[in-house]
Amino acid sequence: MKPAQFDYARPKTVEEACGLLAGDMDARVLAGGQTLVPMLAMRLSRPSVLVDITRIEALGGITLGADTVAIGAVTRQAAALASEVIRDEVPLLAKALRHVGHPPTRCRGTMGGSVAHGDPSAEIPLAMTVLGAGIVFADDDGEEEAFDPADFFLGPMLTSAPMGGLLTRLVFPRRGTAPTGTGFREIASRRSDYAFASAGAQVVLKADGTCAEARLGIGSVGDTPVAVDVAGLSGTRLTREDIRDAVAEALEDLETVDDLHATARYRKRAAARLAELALTEARDDALEQAG
């Protein structure tokens, strides 16, 4: 379990990092290293040079904008979990972060790293998929390009990240003033382990208590996290039957995969149940805010 040889660079600016990445096809970005270092140890990854971006100050920090919360790529997952801005403005992400790894890996693991890696069972990409958050890359010409999660996550550990580009920040929409409830559920064999199935949901209520907007995403069951259309819940009171019927219809064509841990059939059943639980949790959360 020892990595093969590589060089190491620790740039201080985004431009310098992009230059290093653009100049060498086999260069890889090193952020928290909580997934990359095991891949190096198992020699699944053999980069020529690791570009350590964690000391680039411009890539840190959580910024509250008019409609958005921008999270710097090297923000540690533990810092995001402790952030009041994220708790108040992007509550679904705050709930998802509790399921990301465990305390020691969250202390080192970064927000951008989890997204760039593109694991289909990762919680941050699922929260981004539910909320339609943006993924921003910089290149060595100083240009920026933003991606939607639906276009970014292509398959397991496969993304449309531009060659030589550097993920600089994640941009989440802020929740509105209307009651906005969230729910996040997953099943894994052990706490902190990779999930077999996961679901994230957010619902917004109107003043009369009916649903103004419902969003749902499923992770861990297929090649990428997927947003699921539950727009049919709008206008309903989100009763148990409303949720059950909407989930059953929305997940009818959900593609799930078999592996050593769970069959495709099990994953499909689990996804439906978790989706119901997440939507119910979101509804109850919103009703509590509505008083």
Added chain:
Amino acid sequence: MKTELTVNGRTHVVEIEPRTTLLDVLRDRLGLTATHAGCEHGVCGACTVLVDGEAVRSCLILGVQADGLDIRTVEGLTTGDGTLDIVQDAFCETHGLQCGYCTSGMILAAHALLRANATPDEEDIREAISGNICRCTGYQQIVEAIELAAERMRTSNVLSAGEVVK
């Protein structure tokens, strides 16, 4: 690559290959073998150390990444005269270990928790050690050890095990 590591308050300047993990630097270069090498790919938690006061896996940090960071290992918990610190003592008292392989990681995970939270409940404790695998105890005595250590830290006016900040 020349790297400056501050370990248990002492600064070492070492010349290391970029591929060398912090775990291997601690054990092989600095002779600090209380940090145990388990799975070496981030699953077992045996190699847990404190970096800037937080529990992290030393097998998942390259030595060169630790340049300038404040690292603490089990060797740094006590003065070296054989006296155990509060958490170590509590592990002995509640039989929180059998073979001892996971113990140094467990103790540092407990330290990180108790620095941030002086009154952890069982759920907090289980969350804090959720990344550390023990194959002997079934975890119950480890949880009891950390509960006992927390109680003693709260009531002690001599905190050899660091400061409780909250």
